[in-house]
Amino acid sequence: MAIPKTERAVQLVGPSELRLNESKPVVMPGPYQVLAKVESCGLCFSDLKLLKQFSGHPRKGEISSGLDKAILKEIPSYVPGSLPTVSGHEAVVRIVAVGEKAKGCKVGDRRLVQTDYRWLPNTESNASFGYNFEGGLQEYVLMDERIITAPDGDYLLIPASDALSAAAVSLIEPWACVEDAYLIAQRRTVKPGGTMLVASDGSADTGVLKRFLGKYGKPGKALWYSPFAGAPDAGVPMTRVASLDEVKADSCDEVIYLGATPDTLEALYPKLAAKGLMLIAQGGKAFGRPVVTPVGRVHYSYVRIAGTAGSDPAEAMARVPANAELRPGEKVNIVGAAGPMGVMHAIRALCQGVKGVSVAAGDLSEERLALLAKLAAPLSKKNGVGFTTYNPKAGAPGGPFTYIVLMVPVPALVAQAVVDAGDNAIVNIFAGIAAGVSGPIDMDVYCRKGLYFIGTSGSVMEDMRVVLRKVEAGQLDTNLSVAAVCGLDGVADGVKAVETQKVPGKIVVYPQLKGLGLTTLPELAAIYPAVGAHLKDGVWNKKAEEALLTAAG
Helix, strand or coil: CCCCCEEEEEEEEECCEEEEEEEEECCCCCCCEEEEEEEEEECCHHHHHHHHHHHHCCCCCCCCCCCCHHHHCCCCCECCCCCCECCCCEEEEEEEEECCCCCCCCCCCEEEECCEEEEEECCCCEEEECCCECCCCECEEEEEHHHHECCCCCECEEECCCCCCHHHHHCHHHHHHHHHHHHCCCCCCCCCCCEEEEEECCCCCHHHHHHHHHHHCCCCEEEEECCCCCCCCCCCCCEECCCHHHCCCCCEEEEEEECCCHHHHHHHHHHEEEEEEEEEECCCCCCCCCEEECHHHHHHCCCEEEEECCCCHHHHHCCCCCCCCCCCCCEEEEECCCCHHHHHHHHHHHHCCCCCCEEEEECCCHHHHHHHHHHHHHHHHHHCCEEEEECHHHCCCCCCEEEEEECCCCHHHHHHHHHHEEEEEEEEECCCCCCCCCEEECHHHHHHHCCEEECCCCCCHHHHHHHHHHHHCCCCCHHHHEEEEECHHHHHHHHHHHHHCCCCCEEEECCCCCCCCCEEHHHHHHHCHHHHCCCECCECCHHHHHHHHHHHC
16 A cells, blocks of 8 residues: 555644644654554543643653663654654554564554553653554554563564454453453562661561561561661661651652551652552551542552551551452442443453452443443343442442442542442552542551552553453453544544543544544434444444445545
């Protein structure tokens, strides 16, 4: 096929500045690069967050390690910081040109894009397609194999079947993010070679610390802080710090706090590094007031918090689950369940095959709840999973809950989840509260109940493969999520619809369709009867997609 010299692209040029560029140059691939035509790309709430935050978004920063900077200068689609970018990370593409040293694919291949480059960190997160690398809201996208090949050799363009609709393939990415939220392994040991900070409000129980380190591993470096006691004999050398000001922010892989002074815990939280673990042993004492807690870092920086009302940090560590998968008999509450991603969580819970699960799905929109109930009812009946919808104004039925999924990025809802949770509950902070945002949390209740906050951002290759297998096997239909479509002309309205929750499902963008504004599936059926004829029970599918591309292309 002939490759044009210019293309249409939706570029983000500054905070809340989205522009449709009618003549963005198409850059032919260098030796290690591939050029792909974008078949479709889903819109995501994360696109809205990038729009609002732009260079301040955790994934827009410059890569700090993992790749030679000279290589980055060779990649025109690397656009960190304040450089204009093209968002869109839920993409399926067709390869149209390949550099002479690129070996992972060939012209004509259809590929699902894995977007998350976790081995290329920046300050708060990591590099990603659609953030500091240009994404799919354009006709063509350039990718470099030195970026999209993981250190273990995994190639991040996954072969996709032509038997599936483009929408079904592109929506595997958000479904994989949902999958990752449950399957991601949790660290249940001391990080080898890492830095540990132990802080105590009183005298140290040497035996407790020795047993803990003997069971869970020893750090490379251990720091001790206490206004009341010298460094204990814990079986490892411990360096005493006179003040927490001596400990750098983001420097500790574990923080063990033996005490219950709110001001101290609030001063300890910033010391946690990304993927750091906070273990709290209250020693029978009480904080007595809510503690300002970095709930945003749970999602973007993967910090984890576990606690016990007792004196042994091993009791807190024992409460860290292997992963966040649903457990038999789980009573699930999905807050904000009728939004695009909430629907995915609900459908996954109904189809996962875990025994004895029941799901309460809450949303403020009665219209969206009705649409969710229509999708969920046959799945609930087929799989024998209890399902009910509710409006939060009337309260959530069926509590206390053992699993709470938060689809709304509001810290107050995290605090409420602590109240609504039962013992040993998991609180999945799926909606991305901004990394720097904290909120008051009743840590007395959190520790007494043995709760566990988890949050994830993006997905890994295995998540994508798991979802792809489910789709190809007919266990899961990602088309169920599609509520509206558009071309690049409709992206701005689509992002607004995501913000206002106007559309009860996912919006799929087809960059090749010129002039198609944001159009819901019922509207599309009215405009193009040939498309409507293929919408079985109002659900998007490959035949409807083909009819649209013929009618509007």
